[in-house]
Structures are given as C-alpha cells and as structure tokens.
Amino acid sequence: MKKCKIVLKDKIRCSKLELLVNEFNLILPKLMKHIDNRNHQYKSLDDLKRNLNVGEVVTHADFSENFLCKYSSEIQSVYFGGSxxxxxxxxxxxxxxxxxSVNSTRNTLKVKYFCIISDTLSHDAAAIIIHLRPILSIICQKIPNL
Incomplete structure (x- = not known):
C-alpha cells in the first residue's frame, strides 16, 4: 500500500488579523521548542566550560553551507553559476x-578559534574528521597531558 499526498487549492475567507493570529498559533509551539533547546544547549555548554579541569578540553564545532566564490568581474559562464x-x-x-598550580592565574579558561576552508564539499563523517585533524593536533600541542 502506498500513501500519496494531494494538494488542493482552497479559498478561505478571514480578516488579516485572524490570518496572523492563526499563523502565529501554528508556529508558536515550534518556536518555543527551538528556544528551549537553544537555552538548554547554552546552559550545558556553559556548565561544561565552568567545570573544566586542567587536562580537559571542550570542542564546539559548527558546520556551514557551501559558499560560492565571486569575482570582482565575471565572465558570463561564471555569472550564471555553471563554473x-x-x-x-x-x-x-x-x-x-x-x-x-590550582591558585595560579595560568589556570584560567583559554579559548582558541579555528576556521578551516576547503574545496572538498563532502559533509560525511570521514570529511569532518579530516577537517578536525589540524584542530586535534593543535589541541595535543596545547594540552600535552590530555
């Protein structure tokens, strides 16, 4: 048995205010769940950083979409995206x-930022590990007893 979805065009009459209120009521639960998840993640990361011991590290990585390169002047084939x-x-x-030492000022939390740019567009686990390798080697240099 297969399921199919049929999209129909239907006319609904309502005021602009009713439309806004109805749409707001539809998206509000998703928004609140998103905000709750974000707040929990921020609190968890803050707790990890606050309770970090010497010889431990917290890594926070973010993935971005692929970026398109632009030139100051482009020929037509590049302009339309093919090349x-x-x-x-x-x-x-x-x-x-x-x-x-425990009371030393050197024992404060240190932060190091990284940005890796690559022409490899794969987003699978193997590609992510390759992108993290230089970061992991720097971590091992900074914290030898990790």
Whole structure:
C-alpha cells in the first residue's frame, strides 16, 4: 500500500488579523521548542566550560553551507553559476585550561578559534574528521597531558 499526498487549492475567507493570529498559533509551539533547546544547549555548554579541569578540553564545532566564490568581474559562464567555485567553511572553538598550580592565574579558561576552508564539499563523517585533524593536533600541542 502506498500513501500519496494531494494538494488542493482552497479559498478561505478571514480578516488579516485572524490570518496572523492563526499563523502565529501554528508556529508558536515550534518556536518555543527551538528556544528551549537553544537555552538548554547554552546552559550545558556553559556548565561544561565552568567545570573544566586542567587536562580537559571542550570542542564546539559548527558546520556551514557551501559558499560560492565571486569575482570582482565575471565572465558570463561564471555569472550564471555553471563554473562557480564552491568552498566548505568549518568553524570550531576549543576551551581548555593551562597546566599550573590550582591558585595560579595560568589556570584560567583559554579559548582558541579555528576556521578551516576547503574545496572538498563532502559533509560525511570521514570529511569532518579530516577537517578536525589540524584542530586535534593543535589541541595535543596545547594540552600535552590530555
């Protein structure tokens, strides 16, 4: 048995205010769930950073869409996108504490930012590990007893 979806055009009469209220009521639960998830993620990350011990690291990575490169002047084939070069933009932040005595000011939270740009447009697990490799090697240099 197969399911199919049929889209029909239908006329509905209502005022602009009713339309806005109805649309708002439809999207409000999704918005509130999104805000709740975001607040929970921020609080969890903040707790991780606050309770970070020496020799531990928190890595926060973000993935971006592929970016299209532009030129100051383009020939027609590039302008219409057939020959346009795309790049993958991968951002990461690491949080760590330096080795030092417990009361030392060197024991404060350190932050290091990364941005890796690649022409490999794959977003699978193997490609992500390749993008994270330079970051992981820097982490091992900064925190030898990790």
């Amino acid at each position: 346009r070069v795309q790049l993958f933009h991968h951002k990461a932040v690491i949080y760590y504490k330096n080795i030092g």
